Amino acid sequence: MEISVSRKAHFNAAHRLHVATWSDEKNKEYFGLCNNPNYHGHNYEVIVTVTGKLDEETGYLVDIKVLSDLIRDEIEHRFDHKNLNLDTIEFKNLNPTAENIAVVIWRLLRPHINKEHKLSIKLFETERNFVEYGGN
Amino acid sequence: MEISVSRKAHFNAAHRLHVATWSDEKNKEYFGLCNNPNYHGHNYEVIVTVTGKLDEETGYLVDIKVLSDLIRDEIEHRFDHKNLNLDTIEFKNLNPTAENIAVVIWRLLRPHINKEHKLSIKLFETERNFVEYGGN
Amino acid sequence: MEISVSRKAHFNAAHRLHVATWSDEKNKEYFGLCNNPNYHGHNYEVIVTVTGKLDEETGYLVDIKVLSDLIRDEIEHRFDHKNLNLDTIEFKNLNPTAENIAVVIWRLLRPHINKEHKLSIKLFETERNFVEYGGN
Amino acid sequence: MEISVSRKAHFNAAHRLHVATWSDEKNKEYFGLCNNPNYHGHNYEVIVTVTGKLDEETGYLVDIKVLSDLIRDEIEHRFDHKNLNLDTIEFKNLNPTAENIAVVIWRLLRPHINKEHKLSIKLFETERNFVEYGGN
Amino acid sequence: MEISVSRKAHFNAAHRLHVATWSDEKNKEYFGLCNNPNYHGHNYEVIVTVTGKLDEETGYLVDIKVLSDLIRDEIEHRFDHKNLNLDTIEFKNLNPTAENIAVVIWRLLRPHINKEHKLSIKLFETERNFVEYGGN
Amino acid sequence: MEISVSRKAHFNAAHRLHVATWSDEKNKEYFGLCNNPNYHGHNYEVIVTVTGKLDEETGYLVDIKVLSDLIRDEIEHRFDHKNLNLDTIEFKNLNPTAENIAVVIWRLLRPHINKEHKLSIKLFETERNFVEYGGN
Numbered sequence: 001m002e003i004s005v006s007r008k009a010h011f012n013a014a015h016r017l018h019v020a021t022w023s024d025e026k027n028k029e030y031f032g033l034c035n036n037p038n039y040h041g042h043n044y045e046v047i048v049t050v051t052g053k054l055d056e057e058t059g060y061l062v063d064i065k066v067l068s069d070l071i072r073d074e075i076e077h078r079f080d081h082k083n084l085n086l087d088t089i090e091f092k093n094l095n096p097t098a099e100n101i102a103v104v105i106w107r108l109l110r111p112h113i114n115k116e117h118k119l120s121i122k123l124f125e126t127e128r129n130f131v132e133y134g135g136n
Numbered sequence: 137m138e139i140s141v142s143r144k145a146h147f148n149a150a151h152r153l154h155v156a157t158w159s160d161e162k163n164k165e166y167f168g169l170c171n172n173p174n175y176h177g178h179n180y181e182v183i184v185t186v187t188g189k190l191d192e193e194t195g196y197l198v199d200i201k202v203l204s205d206l207i208r209d210e211i212e213h214r215f216d217h218k219n220l221n222l223d224t225i226e227f228k229n230l231n232p233t234a235e236n237i238a239v240v241i242w243r244l245l246r247p248h249i250n251k252e253h254k255l256s257i258k259l260f261e262t263e264r265n266f267v268e269y270g271g272n
Numbered sequence: 273m274e275i276s277v278s279r280k281a282h283f284n285a286a287h288r289l290h291v292a293t294w295s296d297e298k299n300k301e302y303f304g305l306c307n308n309p310n311y312h313g314h315n316y317e318v319i320v321t322v323t324g325k326l327d328e329e330t331g332y333l334v335d336i337k338v339l340s341d342l343i344r345d346e347i348e349h350r351f352d353h354k355n356l357n358l359d360t361i362e363f364k365n366l367n368p369t370a371e372n373i374a375v376v377i378w379r380l381l382r383p384h385i386n387k388e389h390k391l392s393i394k395l396f397e398t399e400r401n402f403v404e405y406g407g408n
Numbered sequence: 409m410e411i412s413v414s415r416k417a418h419f420n421a422a423h424r425l426h427v428a429t430w431s432d433e434k435n436k437e438y439f440g441l442c443n444n445p446n447y448h449g450h451n452y453e454v455i456v457t458v459t460g461k462l463d464e465e466t467g468y469l470v471d472i473k474v475l476s477d478l479i480r481d482e483i484e485h486r487f488d489h490k491n492l493n494l495d496t497i498e499f500k501n502l503n504p505t506a507e508n509i510a511v512v513i514w515r516l517l518r519p520h521i522n523k524e525h526k527l528s529i530k531l532f533e534t535e536r537n538f539v540e541y542g543g544n
Numbered sequence: 545m546e547i548s549v550s551r552k553a554h555f556n557a558a559h560r561l562h563v564a565t566w567s568d569e570k571n572k573e574y575f576g577l578c579n580n581p582n583y584h585g586h587n588y589e590v591i592v593t594v595t596g597k598l599d600e601e602t603g604y605l606v607d608i609k610v611l612s613d614l615i616r617d618e619i620e621h622r623f624d625h626k627n628l629n630l631d632t633i634e635f636k637n638l639n640p641t642a643e644n645i646a647v648v649i650w651r652l653l654r655p656h657i658n659k660e661h662k663l664s665i666k667l668f669e670t671e672r673n674f675v676e677y678g679g680n
Numbered sequence: 681m682e683i684s685v686s687r688k689a690h691f692n693a694a695h696r697l698h699v700a701t702w703s704d705e706k707n708k709e710y711f712g713l714c715n716n717p718n719y720h721g722h723n724y725e726v727i728v729t730v731t732g733k734l735d736e737e738t739g740y741l742v743d744i745k746v747l748s749d750l751i752r753d754e755i756e757h758r759f760d761h762k763n764l765n766l767d768t769i770e771f772k773n774l775n776p777t778a779e780n781i782a783v784v785i786w787r788l789l790r791p792h793i794n795k796e797h798k799l800s801i802k803l804f805e806t807e808r809n810f811v812e813y814g815g816n
Contacts, residue, residue: 001511002542003539004541005507012720012721013721014694014720019193019194034761036762036763038766039694039719039763040721040761040762041719041720042721043723043807054508054511059425059502059503059507065440081716082720086718087716087718099190100190102139103139103190127723128144129144129200131139131141133140136137148312149313151313153467155466166466169353172353172359174358176285176313176354177285178313178314179398179399217306218310218312219286219308223308231467235413235468235469262284264415264417265415265472266414267412268411269412270410273677274678275646277674278675278676280672280673291738329563330639332641333675369739372734375681375683400688401685401744403684405681418670420585421584421585422558422582444626446558446627447558447583447627448624451587451670488584490584545813547812549778549809549810550811551809598780602699602775602777603699603774603777603779608778
């Protein structure tokens with residue numbers, strides 16, 4: 001039986017959208033308000049979904065407490081109350097769009113997830129804007 | 137890297153469920169309260185999801201501002217504060233069920249979306265009733 | 273000990289904003305899209321709050337099942353899947369603004385609530401627009 | 409045209425996580441607070457999704473009223489205000505993890521759903537913890 | 545300047561409604577499903593609101609981190625994953641209705657809140673049923 | 681008849697908590713992560729509530745479209761996608777705590793609201809932390 005288990009977490013961070021290899025004018029034109037050099041910020045909500053075969057002895061796919069602690073240690077502690085552009089290695093040279101943040105979270109969690117399980121990340125930048133990445 | 141980007145929008149509209157080729161009795165029996173000849177209405181929430189390859193230069197799949205403006209121009213302006221049965225061409229001869237509204241929205245947006253991207257529509261008629269259509 | 277108990281309910285209805293004693297032009301200018309002669313609609317959410325002294329024997333202010341049944345019988349059955357302007361006595365000669373709907377709900381429920389209890393109505397026309405009326 | 413229709417329902421229940429073939433110590437160590445012998449509880453939210461070909465005459469995949477009544481009769485009446493471990497046949501010998509509850513709901517509903525339609529169950533144990541099962 | 549600061553927390557618990565001085569028949573008739581001797585449960589959401597004069601030097605009424613830790617230590621640790629009737633001193637001889645739970649939480653927190661501040665508790669038993677108590 | 685009308689809006693901004701007259705050490709100790717010199721950010725949700733006598737001719741207290749435009753022009757345009765500490769006059773010398781942001785919004789809107797109406801501001805910094813200010 002294949003089943004998915006999801007855990008929702010969140011972090012609050014500042015960022016600006018900016019492509020380092022572009023001129024300031026091109027960045028401003030392309031990213032608009034999101035390119036503000038003084039940054040703006042979001043309450044990011046992240047849903048981590050793990051998919052695989054149910055363990056019939058325990059009735060668990062994964063222990064959600066273990067998954068929850070993993071997200072706290074690898075994602076919340078790393079990004080919460082941070083400036084993504086200035087305070088993190090991951091976005092020093094990578095534009096912190098919602099898409100890239102989802103991909104980075106996937107890569108940070110993937111080594112800690114059972115290899116036989118699929119991993120998918122849904123990231124809400126606002127209640128109305130969100131992205132999803134499943135590693136393909 | 138394949139990723140999905142979603143934008144949530146909404147419109148408030150009146151409608152009634154009615155199959156033009158059926159008798160009034162059959163319509164009333166089949167659709168119940170939803171067949172009220174004087175109409176009722178909903179706050180429709182629509183989530184538009186675009187899926188495709190991430191542009192590694194910008195970190196965008198699509199510019200969510202462009203997607204948001206497209207939904208405003210093609211969907212919200214067309215359906216908001218309207219009577220779907222009386223005020224729109226799309227439902228003059230089509231029963232405005234949640235299913236059909238999702239299909240119509242998909243068809244209205246599809247020509248404006250990059251051909252290499254997949255498009256999917258999730259439509260909430262109420263918080264507890266919703267449908268999803270991906271063009272297959 | 274004074275305490276409040278609240279119950280949330282909902283109904284889906286069509287309406288148009290229109291003052292019968294005004295010209296069509298004045299109505300259209302004042303109410304804009306909300307004056308559409310063919311109606312539009314909403315998923316109305318209503319929160320009914322009763323305030324009074326806690327019954328120390330039962331630990332109840334009111335039996336929420338009784339309150340819930342009352343709202344179903346007096347409000348949901350009356351307004352759900354209706355056109356407020358055409359199908360209800362209450363709004364035949366009263367403009368169905370959110371404010372007036374809240375006042376009407378208050379008047380419909382007040383006779384059924386213990387006279388020593390205060391009654392208050394919160395009505396959401398959309399997630400972003402709501403009103404509150406407490407009988408003063 | 410393949411489309412999905414979803415209906416959200418809920419039930420409030422008590423449960424404890426416990427594997428009958430394990431010692432009390434092993435259960436306590438593995439399930440922690442969730443193993444409390446006196447039980448704890450949740451407001452479970454369940455989303456039932458049916459997928460199949462749209463009926464072009466009616467504009468329905470399924471009649472959501474019929475689906476809603478089915479969930480009320482088969483799921484809500486069975487589990488609402490119950491102790492899952494003590495009051496239900498389904499979890500007498502099955503650990504009532506969120507995963508197993510989703511699988512049980514799927515099995516209870518499957519015989520009542522059109523054989524040509526796919527069925528999927530999403531179960532929220534809390535707002536932050538949820539599972540999904542599609543019968544594979 | 546008088547301002548209110550609120551913090552939302554939650555706990556998951558089992559309970560049954562039962563008045564010790566009543567017969568089983570009277571309890572069953574009065575409380576219905578909520579009287580199930582095997583218990584049922586809820587995800588309780590609690591909003592703690594403190595009201596008082598703004599500290600103009602810090603711009604804080606209270607440090608929300610301190611308030612959050614207080615709620616965790618005094619409320620969440622005490623009630624989360626517990627059977628309110630069996631596992632807590634507070635409800636050993638008190639019917640755990642939503643009203644009484646709100647009053648108990650108010651009494652547990654009041655000694656830890658600045659005497660010049662007002663304290664109010666809003667408790668959601670479900671999304672649709674909630675109570676509020678302000679100490680009067 | 682006295683009634684309240686509320687409109688919900690939002691803006692996304694960066695900020696840091698910092699009292700200019702304190703040492704860096706004292707700021708860091710008091711505000712913790714919120715004092716990060718590189719800023720963090722939030723999706724702020726603001727609910728503006730106006731209370732007064734219902735206009736019995738129109739059935740409006742205020743035209744919610746007018747209120748909505750006022751919030752867009754005075755609040756959203758001023759604060760959205762901004763760094764509150766660096767990009768705004770209002771917080772150049774005022775610590776941008778949730779409390780102070782609510783007070784500032786109240787002062788910005790008050791001159792535009794009918795003098796006979798009461799004004800109240802509810803500001804969510806996160807889903808779990810919020811403040812309310814009514815001008816007293």
